[in-house]
Amino acid sequence: MVKAVVLGAAGGIGQPLALLLKANPLVTELGLFDIVNTPGVAADLSHISTPAKVEGYLPPDEGLKKTLTGADVVVIPAGVPRKPGMTRDDLFKINAGIVKDLATGIATTAPKAFVLVISNPVNSTVPIVAEVFKKFGVYDPKRLFGVTTLDVVRASTFVAEILGDLSLSKDVVVPVVGGHSGVTIVPLLSQSSHPLPSGLAKESYDALVNRIQFGGDEVVKAKNGGGSATLSMAYAGAEFAAKVIRAVKGEKGIVAPSYVSVEADASGSAALTKELGEELAYFSSNVELGTEGVVKIIPLGKVSEAEQALIKAAIPELKKNITTGVNFVAEAY
Numbered sequence: 607m608v609k610a611v612v613l614g615a616a617g618g619i620g621q622p623l624a625l626l627l628k629a630n631p632l633v634t635e636l637g638l639f640d641i642v643n644t645p646g647v648a649a650d651l652s653h654i655s656t657p658a659k660v661e662g663y664l665p666p667d668e669g670l671k672k673t674l675t676g677a678d679v680v681v682i683p684a685g686v687p688r689k690p691g692m693t694r695d696d697l698f699k700i701n702a703g704i705v706k707d708l709a710t711g712i713a714t715t716a717p718k719a720f721v722l723v724i725s726n727p728v729n730s731t732v733p734i735v736a737e738v739f740k741k742f743g744v745y746d747p748k749r750l751f752g753v754t755t756l757d758v759v760r761a762s763t764f765v766a767e768i769l770g771d772l773s774l775s776k777d778v779v780v781p782v783v784g785g786h787s788g789v790t791i792v793p794l795l796s797q798s799s800h801p802l803p804s805g806l807a808k809e810s811y812d813a814l815v816n817r818i819q820f821g822g823d824e825v826v827k828a829k830n831g832g833g834s835a836t837l838s839m840a841y842a843g844a845e846f847a848a849k850v851i852r853a854v855k856g857e858k859g860i861v862a863p864s865y866v867s868v869e870a871d872a873s874g875s876a877a878l879t880k881e882l883g884e885e886l887a888y889f890s891s892n893v894e895l896g897t898e899g900v901v902k903i904i905p906l907g908k909v910s911e912a913e914q915a916l917i918k919a920a921i922p923e924l925k926k927n928i929t930t931g932v933n934f935v936a937e938a939y
């Protein structure tokens with residue numbers, strides 16, 4: 607029995623994500639919460655012939671509490687998306703408050719749930735959830751994840767495009783490490799399961815890195831004020847949630863990229879610190895999942911000189927983002 611919950615379920619990401627979770631045969635209960643429209647979304651999804659029983663709640667009458675009761679996996683895409691010209695950090699003021707309130711609900715109603723944060727800026731919202739959980743004495747770093755899967759999905763697609771065969775994209779695996787915004791997104795293309803064409807010009811390599819880092823901007827621009835990535839994000843979020851659910855159900859050896867606290871695995875984080883030459887409180891890298899969440903943070907391994915430079919550029923920004931999240935909660939209490 608697995609109860610999955612989506613907070614922000616009526617939104618651009620929330621609706622298709624809820625659809626994909628309803629289509630996941632391992633999900634037996636699906637709880638949907640938003641400040642608008644969840645009863646309609648839930649009624650609609652409930653007619654789909656898959657096992658999950660769907661319920662949708664709104665804020666009055668303890669809707670958040672009812673949605674979260676018994677939750678195993680909670681995915682959070684609640685908040686506002688970017689408009690053209692905005693960075694993910696511009697969203698901070700609004701989304702930080704929303705995420706803090708939802709984290710408070712999880713801490714009091716479903717403190718053992720696995721929490722998957724999509725709301726941007728992920729580099730800061732994950733520390734916000736952690737700090738709220740600490741206030742309530744329920745923090746387990748192994749159970750908190752920032753969803754960076756879209757960066758990995760984009761990297762697979764863009765590399766397959768360069769290789770001239772989109773049918774490869776489902777098999778191309780590129781580790782993407784660091785964080786989830788702009789320069790903090792570091793694709794380790796030298797470790798791609800499908801090597802880039804030999805002799806790829808430096809300009810083409812740089813353009814590929816830039817496209818993976820700023821791929822979200824392409825969508826924001828194309829939607830022209832209508833928001834940011836929703837469908838590709840829902841796909842990526844559902845992929846990641848499915849891996850967490852399979853791991854929780856006992857499947858071994860599942861590895862997924864995610865932005866996690868280095869406290870989730872002491873030996874993995876020690877190796878990571880050695881590689882980075884600095885200690886960071888949160889970092890995204892491949893993570894092995896198990897029934898209790900993070901089993902292992904997988905170190906970066908061999909990186910190229912160009913990737914080393916990207917990592918170096920990511921660190922100061924990432925540190926700043928983490929501090930912003932931590933301070934927000936400290937000032938709120």
Ligand code: NAI
Nearest residue numbers: 614616617618619640641684685686687724725726756839
């Ligand atoms: P949207 O505006 O379409 O949907 C957001 C939903 O959140 C709305 O239905 C809204 O009513 C709901 N909401 C607002 N306050 C809430 C609260 N207190 N409790 C529950 N629900 C609440 O936005 P969209 O496009 O779905 O994006 C959502 C978030 O996901 C944004 O922060 C966006 O930046 C982020 N995002 C993250 C990505 C990632 O890779 N991690 C990729 C793309 C977007």
